[in-house]
Amino acid sequence: MRRNEEVALLLDNIAELLMLKNENPYRIRAYTTAAQNIRALDEDIEELARQGKLDEIPGVGKAIAAKIEEYLRTGRLEYYEQLKREVPLQAVDLLEVPGIGPARAHLLYEQLGITTIQDLLQAAQEHKLRKLPGFGEKLEERIAREAARLMQRSKRLLLGIALPVAEEVVAALRPHAAIRAIDPAGSLRRMKETIGDIDILVASDDPPAVVDAFVHLPFVKEVLAVGPTRPSILTREDLQVDLRVVRPHEYGSALLYFTGSKEHNIALRSFVQERGWKLSEYGLFDETGKLLASETEHEIYALLGMDWIPPELRENRGEIEAAREHRLPILVEQRDIRGDLHVHTDWSDGHEPLERMCEAARARGYEYLVISDHSPSLTVARGLSIERLREQRERIRELNERLAPFRILQGAEVNILSDGTLDYPDEILAELDLVIVSVHSAFDMPQERMTERVIRALANPHVDILGHPTGRLLTSRLPYEIDLDAVLDAAAHYGVAIEVNGQPDRLDLPDIWVQRAINRGILIACTSDAHSTRQLDNMRWSVATARRGWAEPRHVLNTRSLEELRTWLATHHRGAPAHRT
DNA sequence: GCCGTTTTCGGCCCGACTGTTTTCAGTCG
Numbered sequence: 125m126r127r128n129e130e131v132a133l134l135l136d137n138i139a140e141l142l143m144l145k146n147e148n149p150y151r152i153r154a155y156t157t158a159a160q161n162i163r164a165l166d167e168d169i170e171e172l173a174r175q176g177k178l179d180e181i182p183g184v185g186k187a188i189a190a191k192i193e194e195y196l197r198t199g200r201l202e203y204y205e206q207l208k209r210e211v212p213l214q215a216v217d218l219l220e221v222p223g224i225g226p227a228r229a230h231l232l233y234e235q236l237g238i239t240t241i242q243d244l245l246q247a248a249q250e251h252k253l254r255k256l257p258g259f260g261e262k263l264e265e266r267i268a269r270e271a272a273r274l275m276q277r278s279k280r281l282l283l284g285i286a287l288p289v290a291e292e293v294v295a296a297l298r299p300h301a302a303i304r305a306i307d308p309a310g311s312l313r314r315m316k317e318t319i320g321d322i323d324i325l326v327a328s329d330d331p332p333a334v335v336d337a338f339v340h341l342p343f344v345k346e347v348l349a350v351g352p353t354r355p356s357i358l359t360r361e362d363l364q365v366d367l368r369v370v371r372p373h374e375y376g377s378a379l380l381y382f383t384g385s386k387e388h389n390i391a392l393r394s395f396v397q398e399r400g401w402k403l404s405e406y407g408l409f410d411e412t413g414k415l416l417a418s419e420t421e422h423e424i425y426a427l428l429g430m431d432w433i434p435p436e437l438r439e440n441r442g443e444i445e446a447a448r449e450h451r452l453p454i455l456v457e458q459r460d461i462r463g464d465l466h467v468h469t470d471w472s473d474g475h476e477p478l479e480r481m482c483e484a485a486r487a488r489g490y491e492y493l494v495i496s497d498h499s500p501s502l503t504v505a506r507g508l509s510i511e512r513l514r515e516q517r518e519r520i521r522e523l524n525e526r527l528a529p530f531r532i533l534q535g536a537e538v539n540i541l542s543d544g545t546l547d548y549p550d551e552i553l554a555e556l557d558l559v560i561v562s563v564h565s566a567f568d569m570p571q572e573r574m575t576e577r578v579i580r581a582l583a584n585p586h587v588d589i590l591g592h593p594t595g596r597l598l599t600s601r602l603p604y605e606i607d608l609d610a611v612l613d614a615a616a617h618y619g620v621a622i623e624v625n626g627q628p629d630r631l632d633l634p635d636i637w638v639q640r641a642i643n644r645g646i647l648i649a650c651t652s653d654a655h656s657t658r659q660l661d662n663m664r665w666s667v668a669t670a671r672r673g674w675a676e677p678r679h680v681l682n683t684r685s686l687e688e689l690r691t692w693l694a695t696h697h698r699g700a701p702a703h704r705t
Numbered sequence: 706g707c708c709g710t711t712t713t714c715g716g717c718c719c720g721a722c723t724g725t726t727t728t729c730a731g732t733c734g
Contacts, residue, residue: 150717154706185707223723225732260725310734323734381719386734393718404719405734 126609128162128169131192134204135159140216141207146230157183160387163636164441166643168609170196215239222270223263231256245271280318281363282598284628284665287312289363290322293341300337302330304372309382313435315668317631318598322365325382327375334369374406376420381405387440388433395444396428436671441639455671456650458664460683463492465589466537466560466623466651467660471516472497473505475656478516482523484657486530492686494558495520496535499547502564508536510552517555531686533557537591542566544580546587553586558693560623562591563604571605578606579614585699589649589681590615592625592632599629612641619696621647621681624673626666627659638673647681647692648673 139155161183162169172178173196178189195201211233217240218229232238235256238247248268253259290308298306303326307313310323328334335355339347346358353369370378381389381404396403400411407418408427417423422432430447434455437443446452468474469481478495485493497516498507508516513536520532535558539547546553546561553559561581569577582590593611594603615622622641625632630653633641638648648670652662670680677683684692 148706151706153717157707183707187706223732227731258725258730262724266723321734382734384734386718389734390718397718402719406720 126168126170126607127196128165131169131195132159132162134195134201135162135188135192137213138204138207140219141204141211141213143219143226144211144215144229144233145207146226149226152226154183154185154188158188160440166640212239217241218244221267221274223266228258231258241271241274245275280320281322282628283312283315283317283319283631283668284662286319286322286363287315289359289361290324290365292343293322293324293338293359293365296341296343297326297334297337300334302328302333302337304328305375307379309368309379310384313383314385314438315436315672317634317669322363323382324365324367325375325379326367326369327372327378328369329372331369335367338367370405372419374418376422376424377403377407377418378405380421380424383435383438385439388438388443391440391444392428434671436668437674439672453674453676456667456675456677456680456683458667460677460680461490461650461663461667462685463490463494463682463689464652464654464660464663465494465535465558465649465682466496466591466625466653467493468497468537468653468655469495471512472502472507473655478519479523480657481654481660482527482530482532484660486527488660490530492531492533492689494533494535496537496558496560498564499536499538501539501541501547507539507547510548513548513552535560535588537562539564540578540581542569542577544577546581546584550584550586553584556586558588559586560589560591561587563595567595567601567604569605571607574605575607575610578611582611582614582618582620583699585697587618587620587697588693589621589623591623592630592653593622593637594632594634596632596634597629598631603632608637609640612637612644612646615641615646616644617698619698621649621696623649623651624666624670626650626652626662626664626669628662628665631665631669633669633673635669635672638670638675642673642675642679647696648675648679649681651682 135155136159139152142152161181165181173193178184178192179186191201191203215229215233218224218232221241236247236252238244245268247253248264248271251264253264253267254261290312294306294308297303305327307325309325310321311319312322326334331353335350338355339350339357343360344357345360348358349356356364356366358364368382393403402409408416408424410416417427425432425447431450431452433443433447433452464485467481469478470476471478482493498505500507500509517534520534524532534556536556537560540561540563541547542565563578581587593608596603622633624638641648650663650666650670652660652666654660654662
């Protein structure tokens with residue numbers, strides 16, 4: 125399999141250990157940059173190593189190339205082992221405590237032997253920290269507070285939870301007379317799958333009025349800070365929302381800055397700096413310090429000779445070069461989606477009847493809807509027997525007459541059994557309009573077997589879409605062990621589409637892999653995996669994830685009309701027929 | 706540790722805040 129991720133992880137670990145040693149920050153950055161570029165790489169790193177081309181990877185020079193080569197050849201890296209002997213790896217946890225960075229972490233484990241957050245809390249409570257050089261009473265108190273909070277912290281927020289809360293705040297404030305512009309910023313605006321903080325940016329000439337309105341919103345449970353331009357509240361759902369108020373003429377540069385990502389900002393500013401100019405949250409300035417632009421993001425990018433970069437792409441994965449060369453993708457939008465391809469009803473584990481799901485899909489302007497209830501072996505989800513599947517088909521036929529020209533297709537989400545065979549026989553699969561195959565059982569298989577299992581399923585000529593390919597659940601389950609590169613190669617070979625499942629805790633395929641799938645010519649299926657009419661809205665998160673993977677409408681299967689979809693279904697699979705007579 | 710149409714050395718994004726100091730290091734976003 126490809127070992128790019130493995131190598132990237134190694135380099136990230138080295139960077140963290142170097143941080144704990146309080147090493148030169150630029151040396152640390154060299155490792156994280158190299159790791160990032162290796163993750164974004166389309167080629168196999170082992171292949172590059174064989175060809176002696178490792179130092180052609182941006183950010184990889186002689187030293188890092190030699191380390192990668194040693195690791196790939198021997199399976200270990202002496203330099204890394206050495207570092208681990210010098211610095212306890214678990215002490216990297218200390219860096220998560222707000223107020224503790226490389227220097228203080230170094231001091232803590234070096235002077236007091238502290239390596240865990242629990243140790244840290246105890247030492248703070250025993251007033252051992254205030255004696256350290258550069259520490260004092262206040263810092264000790266803060267660290268105690270933050271460490272205690274971290275030990276009972278909630279995980280990162282799902283995009284699908286955080287963005288609706290942010291939008292509620294935005295909608296409540298927007299009509300206010302003092303507010304000229306307001307947007308969610310940060311990872312929320314970039315539609316990242318999980319969010320650290322909810323940040324909202326406001327343009328106003330009267331910051332105090334805005335702050336006052338914000339802290340008095342009806343759903344505010346607690347006011348955490350009331351700075352003149354940076355108030356912070358806790359909503360009744362216990363989510364922290366930070367507001368920042370800036371002057372209208374600085375809104376563009378502030379929005380650019382607060383949207384990030386950090387990596388995008390650094391790369392953009394390096395580019396600016398090479399021209400002798402300067403970019404900050406206050407604007408773009410020339411060599412004499414004269415303000416060139418600050419009011420809108422568009423102006424700033426334009427002065428740099430770039431197209432405006434959609435926030436979803438601002439991850440320093442090639443978007444800056446693409447913007448300069450005017451070859452940014454025209455990203456897929458929700459309004460491009462003509463139908464949903466993965467929906468459950470109360471025939472299996474959905475919560476609402478077939479009729480209501482279809483009517484709701486039609487009401488939101490779709491041309492078609494694929495009903496894809498579970499197959500029999502998923503008993504917990506009341507998977508459909510062959511008889512019930514045929515019974516459902518009759519109901520769909522009746523509904524199609526009533527709801528025309530809206531069209532319901534009968535599909536199924538068919539389990540990939542542990543040997544890679546499917547949960548309905550081929551003649552039943554042949555009767556279905558669309559077949560999604562997914563892994564729902566036997567998750568903890570060795571990687572090789574899991575990979576073979578899924579690839580075998582893709583070879584079945586009745587298969588149209590591979591569902592949630594990694595199986596991850598963002599809050600609760602790691603992806604199963606699978607060689608996704610091999611799976612994508614197989615999907616490309618057979619002409620099978622790959623799902624981007626829109627359930628907020630799935631978002632599976634993940635964004636980086638969407639890009640890799642597209643580069644292989646694989647079609648993406650944006651789906652809601654709705655189990656209720658409300659969850660049809662999950663399509664939004666699927667489209668957002670596809671956008672983060674640089675997907676254009678032409679890369680997405682369900683931007684096609686019903687007729688185009690049918691043509692594709694009839695012709696796309698390049699495998700041999702399953703049974704011949 | 707990387708990198709180079711001003712460079713193989715001397716840079717590496719920028720500004721604000723906090724708390725510890727007494728002019729600044731460390732952290733954060």
